[in-house]
Amino acid sequence: MSSNRPLRVAVVGAGPAGIYASDILSKTDLDVSIDLFERLPAPFGLVRYGVAPDHPRIKMIIDALHKVLGRGDIRLIANVDYGVDLKLDDLRQFYDAVIFSTGSIRDAALPIPGIDLPRSYGAADFVSWYDGHPDVPRTWPLDQQKVAVLGAGNVALDVARVLSKHADDLLPTEIPANVYEVLKASPVTDVHVFARRGPAQAKFSPLELRELGHVPDVDVIVYPEDFEFDDGSMAAISSSNQTKQVVKTLTDWTLKDPASFTASRRLHLHFLHAPVEVLGDEESGVTGLRTERTRLNGDGTVSGTGEFHDWELGAVYRAVGYFGSPLPEIPFDELKGVVPNREGRVIDIDGEHIPGVYTTGWIKRGPVGLIGHTKSDASETIRHLVEDATGTPGEDGVPTTPLNDAVHRDPQAILDFLAERGVDAIDWTGWLRLDGHERALGEPHGRKRIKVVPRDQQVEISLGRAAQQD
Numbered sequence: 001m002s003s004n005r006p007l008r009v010a011v012v013g014a015g016p017a018g019i020y021a022s023d024i025l026s027k028t029d030l031d032v033s034i035d036l037f038e039r040l041p042a043p044f045g046l047v048r049y050g051v052a053p054d055h056p057r058i059k060m061i062i063d064a065l066h067k068v069l070g071r072g073d074i075r076l077i078a079n080v081d082y083g084v085d086l087k088l089d090d091l092r093q094f095y096d097a098v099i100f101s102t103g104s105i106r107d108a109a110l111p112i113p114g115i116d117l118p119r120s121y122g123a124a125d126f127v128s129w130y131d132g133h134p135d136v137p138r139t140w141p142l143d144q145q146k147v148a149v150l151g152a153g154n155v156a157l158d159v160a161r162v163l164s165k166h167a168d169d170l171l172p173t174e175i176p177a178n179v180y181e182v183l184k185a186s187p188v189t190d191v192h193v194f195a196r197r198g199p200a201q202a203k204f205s206p207l208e209l210r211e212l213g214h215v216p217d218v219d220v221i222v223y224p225e226d227f228e229f230d231d232g233s234m235a236a237i238s239s240s241n242q243t244k245q246v247v248k249t250l251t252d253w254t255l256k257d258p259a260s261f262t263a264s265r266r267l268h269l270h271f272l273h274a275p276v277e278v279l280g281d282e283e284s285g286v287t288g289l290r291t292e293r294t295r296l297n298g299d300g301t302v303s304g305t306g307e308f309h310d311w312e313l314g315a316v317y318r319a320v321g322y323f324g325s326p327l328p329e330i331p332f333d334e335l336k337g338v339v340p341n342r343e344g345r346v347i348d349i350d351g352e353h354i355p356g357v358y359t360t361g362w363i364k365r366g367p368v369g370l371i372g373h374t375k376s377d378a379s380e381t382i383r384h385l386v387e388d389a390t391g392t393p394g395e396d397g398v399p400t401t402p403l404n405d406a407v408h409r410d411p412q413a414i415l416d417f418l419a420e421r422g423v424d425a426i427d428w429t430g431w432l433r434l435d436g437h438e439r440a441l442g443e444p445h446g447r448k449r450i451k452v453v454p455r456d457q458q459v460e461i462s463l464g465r466a467a468q469q470d
Contacts, residue, residue: 005409006032006033007030007033007097007389008035008094008096008097008409008411009025009032009034009035009095009096009097009099010035010091010094010095010097010098011035011036011037011099011101012098012099012100012101012102013037013038013039013045013100013101013102013363014036014037014043014045014076015043015045015046015101015361016044016045016065016374017045017360017361017362017364017374017377017378018038018045018361019043019068020360020374020375021099021360021378021381021382022034022068022074023068024378025385025386026073026074028386030390033411034073034074034075035411035414036069036075036076037080038076038079039079039080039102040134040455041078041134041430041434041455041458041462042078042458043065043069043076043078044062044065044066045103046103047059047065048062049127049131049133050127050128050131051131052131052158052161053170053175054165054169054170054173055158056173056448059174069428072428075411075427076426076427076428077414077418077425078430078462079424079425079459079462080418080425082328083327085421085423086417086418087328087329088328088329088330088357089329090417094417095356097356097357097385097389098356098358099358099359099360100330100339100346100357100358100360100364101363101364101378102325102327102363103363103367104322104323104337104362104363104366105124105128105322106124106323106324106325106337107122107123107125107320107323108320108321108323108337108367109323110150110275110318112275112277113278114277114278114279114286115278115316115318117280117281117282117285117286118280118282118285119141119144119280119285119286119314119315119316120278120286120316121315121316121317121318122318123149123155123156123317123319124322126159126162126317127155127158129179130175130183132175132176132179132451132452132453134453134454134455138178138453138454139178140179140182142182142185142187142188143314144187144188144314145187145188145189145314146190146192146312146314147190147191147192147315147317148191148192148193148194148275148289148311148315148316148317149163149191149192150193150275150317150318150319150320151194151195151318151319151320152203152271153202153203153204153319153321154203154204154205155319156193156319157204157208158208159319160193160212160267161212161215162183164191164218164265165183165216166218166265167183167184168184169215171445171447172446172447173447174447174448174449176450176451177450188265189265189266190265190266190267191265192289192311192313193267193268193269193270194273194274194275194289194291196272196273196274196275196302197271197272197294197296197300197302198227198230198271198272199233199247199271200229200232200234200236200243200247200300202246202250202271204246205242205246206245206246209249209250210249212267213253215267217264217265218263218265219260219261219262219263219265219266219267220253220267220269221261221266221267221268221269222250222253222254222269223269223271224254226269226271226273227250227254227271228271228295228296229296230296230297230298230300231298231299232297232298232299232301233296233300236300253269272293272295272296273292273293273309274291274294274304275290276291276292276308285314286313286315286316287312287314288313289310289311289313290308290309290310291308292305292306292307292308292309293308293309322337322362323367324337324338324362324366324367325337327339327363330346331347331348331354336366337367338362338363338364339359341358343381343384344358344359345357345358345384345388346358356388358381358384360374360380360381361377364377365377424459424463426459426463430462430464433462433464434452434461434462437461438450438451438452
């Protein structure tokens with residue numbers, strides 16, 4: 001690496017993982033210039049388009065991320081789609097190193113019969129819709145009274161809560177107008193959440209679970225016959241305060257008097273029910289769900305009992321996890337849905353580090369852990385990048401080499417390259433225009449913001465080329 005210019009690093013993906021990695025890298029001893037690329041017109045990834053609108057405490061993470069990018073030492077280049085507008089060979093012309101932090105946005109597969117029937121949906125698509133993601137349709141077919149949500153994590157809770165909550169109770173949030181109108185017309189009365197394991201194995205966070213019990217005019221119903229605890233369950237309860245809180249909340253709900261259930265909508269939590277088939281046909285769509293009662297094996301795992309139950313339902317949402325998407329010119333593990341890597345260093349089919357290529361976040365380790373966990377993940381990746389940039393052997397003994405000089409040293413060169421390709425790149429000032437516009441839309445209604453959904457409107461507002469519109 002030449003010593004007379006900053007190390008130039010591109011980070012692809014401006015969600016929490018990419019911003020954390022950029023922030024950590026900017027605070028190292030390296031003389032570094034960082035460009036943060038984002039496919040969408042707006043930054044912040046998961047916390048803008050993957051967190052339910054009625055979770056403002058979680059969305060406050062945006063405020064912290066906003067401060068990082070607002071410092072001015074990390075350059076945002078949004079509305080640039082890696083794989084379409086540029087690829088790895090292009091980035092190598094302008095950067096010494098590239099960090100991929102593109103996350104996991106697809107739904108994990110659930111290989112059971114009927115899962116592809118009409119009105120069987122992936123939670124990721126539904127979350128993108130109600131969060132106003134610009135790349136999904138603006139409508140959603142909410143026309144069923146009874147629906148199922150498959151999964152036992154926070155995404156399943158979010159989906160179930162949004163499905164069961166009255167739309168007017170979402171008005172104080174940043175929910176887009178089109179989403180409100182569809183939810184307002186929803187005829188839903190019952191939402192059933194199915195978990196194949198027991199209460200002690202649920203992956204709910206205590207806070208999200210408790211909030212479920214405070215949704216107006218929605219009764220949360222938990223069934224005592226679904227409660228079973230094996231040695232593995234007891235060990236989990238005794239070793240994890242979070243599990244203990246979750247189990248206590250669920251147990252308290254089993255003690256409720258059924259006579260107290262008077263709400264117009266009900267949210268049912270079923271444990272030890274493994275989905276085995278979505279019932280229906282191509283013409284009628286989903287008409288029900290078949291589950292198999294499971295039993296705990298003593299170590300927290302479950303086995304089927306051969307006892308089946310058919311539930312009359314009109315729609316199914318699978319919330320069984322997210323899955324990564326392959327990136328052009330980058331190795332990809334199709335089974336795990338991640339970019340193969342060794343502690344953040346991207347590796348080829350022979351297990352060799354591809355010089356100058358790194359990864360962090362969910363595309364590095366899979367969609368596990370909370371948003372805050374990406375900080376330690378990013379630290380690991382940046383540590384190795386610094387070792388490679390300085391030629392310092394790491395603690396793991398992996399031999400390192402200095403990174404190659406970039407062909408273009410002028411920071412303007414990448415912007416000229418994109419302009420020549422007709423790409424409307426959006427910088428931090430552009431995001432501030434869109435941010436201010438959304439806040440102005442919300443202000444008359446006492447709301448922090450109302451999101452602009454269509455991509456073309458986001459771009460026009462960000463670039464200052466259009467009169468303000470919603």
